[in-house]
Amino acid sequence: MAVNKNAPVIIIKRKKKVTAAVHHGGAWKVAYADFVTAMMAFFMLMWLLNATTEKQRKGIADYFSPTIPLSRISGGGDGSFGGDSVFTEDTLAQNGTGAAQKKPTEANAAKGSSGIDPADTAADESQNVLAKVEEALSGMSGESMAADEAMRHIVTRVTDEGLIIELFDLPGEPLFQASSGVPNTVMVDLSKMIARVLELVENDVAVNGYIQAQPVVLVKQTAWQLSTFRANQVRLLLQDGGLTPKRVNRVSGYADREPVVANLMASRNNRIEIVLLRDNTK
Numbered sequence: 001m002a003v004n005k006n007a008p009v010i011i012i013k014r015k016k017k018v019t020a021a022v023h024h025g026g027a028w029k030v031a032y033a034d035f036v037t038a039m040m041a042f043f044m045l046m047w048l049l050n051a052t053t054e055k056q057r058k059g060i061a062d063y064f065s066p067t068i069p070l071s072r073i074s075g076g077g078d079g080s081f082g083g084d085s086v087f088t089e090d091t092l093a094q095n096g097t098g099a100a101q102k103k104p105t106e107a108n109a110a111k112g113s114s115g116i117d118p119a120d121t122a123a124d125e126s127q128n129v130l131a132k133v134e135e136a137l138s139g140m141s142g143e144s145m146a147a148d149e150a151m152r153h154i155v156t157r158v159t160d161e162g163l164i165i166e167l168f169d170l171p172g173e174p175l176f177q178a179s180s181g182v183p184n185t186v187m188v189d190l191s192k193m194i195a196r197v198l199e200l201v202e203n204d205v206a207v208n209g210y211i212q213a214q215p216v217v218l219v220k221q222t223a224w225q226l227s228t229f230r231a232n233q234v235r236l237l238l239q240d241g242g243l244t245p246k247r248v249n250r251v252s253g254y255a256d257r258e259p260v261v262a263n264l265m266a267s268r269n270n271r272i273e274i275v276l277l278r279d280n281t282k
Contacts, residue, residue: 133201134158154166174270175271181229191238192237195243204277208275210273213259213265215265223255227253228251234274
C-alpha cells in the first residue's frame with residue numbers, strides 16, 4: 001500500500017526536568033558570627049579579671065559608666081555653648097567651666113562629682129611617702145662597709161598600719177647585750193641611719209619591742225619589762241639621731257607574744273619594729 005504523503009508528521013519532544021538544589025540562605029552565618037563575638041568578649045573578660053588589680057578593674061568599670069566623667073576639664077565652651085542645659089545638673093556631673101573663664105563666678109562654677117574619691121587620693125599619697133622612705137633606706141647600704149653590714153639586720157614591709165622597719169638579731173651579732181637593754185654599736189648605728197631617713201617625711205612613728213621566750217625555770221620573768229625597755233631605748237636613740245620627740249606616737253613592748261619563727265627561744269625573735277604610721281592611723 002502506498003504511503004500517503006500528505007499525512008501529518010508527529011514529532012515527540014522529551015524534556016529533561018532538572019530540579020535545582022534547595023538554598024538554605026545565610027542566616028546561620030549571622031548567628032555564628034554573634035556566637036564567636038560573644039565568646040571573644042567572654043574570654044577577654046576572664047583575662048582582664050585575672051591580669052588586673054582591684055584598682056585597675058575599678059578604673060575600667062568607671063570608664064564604661066556614663067555617670068563618671070572621663071575628663072575634669074570641659075571642652076572650652078562658654079555661656080550657651082558651655083554644654084549646660086536645664087537637665088544637666090540632674091543627669092551629668094559638671095567638672096569644668098571652659099577656657100573662657102579662669103575665675104568663674106559661683107553661678108558658673110563647676111558642680112557635681114569629680115569622679116575621684118578623696119580617700120583613694122590620700123591613700124596613694126600615703127603609699128608614695130612610704131615608698132620614698134623605703135627607697136631611701138635601701139640606698140643607705142652603699143654608704144660604707146659598716147653601713148652595708150648593718151643593713152643585714154633590717155627588713156622592711158608595708159602594711160595597713162604603715163611602713164614597718166624591722167631590726168633583728170643575727171647569729172653572733174645581737175642588737176642588745178644579753179638579757180639587757182643596753183644597745184650594742186650596731187643598734188646605735190642603725191638608729192642614726194633610720195633617724196636620718198625619717199627626716200624625709202613628717203609621719204608619726206611607733207616603736208615596738210619583742211624578745212625571745214625565756215626559760216620557764218626562771219624565777220623572775222622579765223619578758224615584758226625587757227621588751228618595753230628596749231623599745232624605749234630605741235626611741236631615745238632615734239631622738240638623739242634627730243627625730244622630733246613629738247613624732248613618737250607610742251612605745252610598746254610585746255614580750256615573747258608574737259614570735260616570727262617556730263622556735264620561741266630563737267634569737268631571731270629578738271627584734272625592734274620602727275613603724276612609720278600612715279596619716280589615717282595617727
